[in-house]
Every structure is written in structure tokens, then in C-alpha cells.
Amino acid sequence: MENELADLFLRAARRIRRHQSEKLAPLGLTPAQARALRVIVGAGGPLRMGDLAQRLGVVPRSVTTIVDALEASGLVTRTPDPASRRSLLVQPTDAGRAVRGRMAGIRREAAQEVLAPLSPEQRELLRELLTVVDDAARGPNGG
Template sequence: MESDLADLFVRAAKRIRRAQTERLAPLGLTPAQARVLRLVVGGGPLRMVDLADRLQVVPRSVTTLVDALEEAGLVTRTPDPANRRSLLVEPTERGRAVRAEMAGIRRQAAEEVLAPLTAEQREVLRGLLTVIDDAGGGGCPGRHRPRG
């Protein structure tokens, strides 16, 4: 029974992720790049090492993601005035605009998957997922809840 529940949960999450991936493609973003952009816009400027920590990846992985976002004109890297050996990642105006567009994309993808649920069922689901999220301490160390 519990494994069925876990399987259903994973399948629903994968459907939402797939729908988001399809909608992000026209923006030229991968889900990983979109996640970095959300973090930078929502909490920037961020040091590369802090970004890696929040994503729970090795710093070299962040470098690859930030390289792509910088090449697309969505973020910039500047020396950290507090520590010249560190770089700060900041969103550009275009990055902020794309981030706003991404919020709509995420909502549309979730709406597509959750469409069979009534408004009341969605609220129940939101409450249950909030309980699970809160019990796990928000999921990841150093994680900040994404907005939008």
C-alpha cells in the first residue's frame, strides 16, 4: 500500500516535471538552469559556493549552469567585494523577466497535471504536502522555498 502511494507520488511529480520541461524549452532553459535562475532572482546576489550548497551539487556543476545562463544574458558574475576569490551571481533585467515568465510556466504545468482535482481536493493535497515538507525540515539543508 505504501509503495503504491510512493509510486503514485513519484509519477505525478514526473508528469509535472515533464510538463515544465516542455514549456521551458522555448525559453532555451533546462530544468536545472531554471532552478538556478529562480534561486538567483529570489535570493541573489549569491556566491557560487552558496548556490552549489542550496542546489546540493558540487561547485563545478554550478559553474556549468551559470556559464549557460550568463551566455544567455540572464545572469552576470562579479567579484565579491567581501572576498575577491569568490564570485557573486546576479540576475540581469532579462533574467528577472524570464524568471517572471517561468512562474507562469510552472503554474501552467501544475495546472495541467492537477486538472482532474476539484479546488477542494487541491487544498487538501496542498495541506498534506505542506505537512510532509515541514516534517522534513523543508527538504534540503540550506533550501529556501521557491516562490512561483
């Protein structure tokens, strides 16, 4: 039962990710770049590269590659951190914020396509169940 449930869950998640990737392609973003841009815009201010790596759950070297691509596309800028000369701060450009706004619609459309067979009540139940699983994984301190 648990194996079948895990397999079904993973297939649905992959289907959502595939739809998102297809819809993000015209924006010139990979899913990893899109995720990083969401975090950068959502930070509400300049973000240290190391903090970005931590929030994304990746090694700092991976963040450098992702931010390089976002910067080359004009979506983010990097500046030296005045508090630490060894650190860089990354922040979105106006173009980056605009693309982030478009991405929200793309994510919603991709999820709607995959979840279309579910009734509104079933979607709400799924949301509630996944919230329970997510809360349990975060533990009592939200981590």
C-alpha cells in the same frame, strides 16, 4: 500501500516536471537552469556561487556549468566578490528577471495541467498533506 503511494507521487512529480520542461524549452532553459535562475532572482541581491550551490543542493562544479549557460544567455552576470577575491558573485540581469517572471506562469500552467482532474477541495487537501510531509522532513529547526 506505501510503495503504491510513493509510486503514484513520483509519477505525478515526473509528469509535472515533463510538462515544465516542454514549456521551458522555448525559453532555452533546462529545468536545472530554471531552478538556479529562480534562486538567483529570489536572493534579492548578489549571491556567492558557493551559496548558490548550497541552496541548490549540488556540488560547486555543477553550479559553474549552470551559471556558464545562464551567463551565455544573458540572464545573469558574474563579478568578483569584493569581500573575497576567491569568490564570485552571481546576480540576475534585467533579462533574467523578465524570464523568471515568465517561468512562474509556466510552472503554474504545468501544475494546473497535471492537477486538472482534482477539484479545488482535493487540491487544497493535497497541499495540506504535502505541507505536513515537507514540514516533517525539514525537522524542528526548518532545515
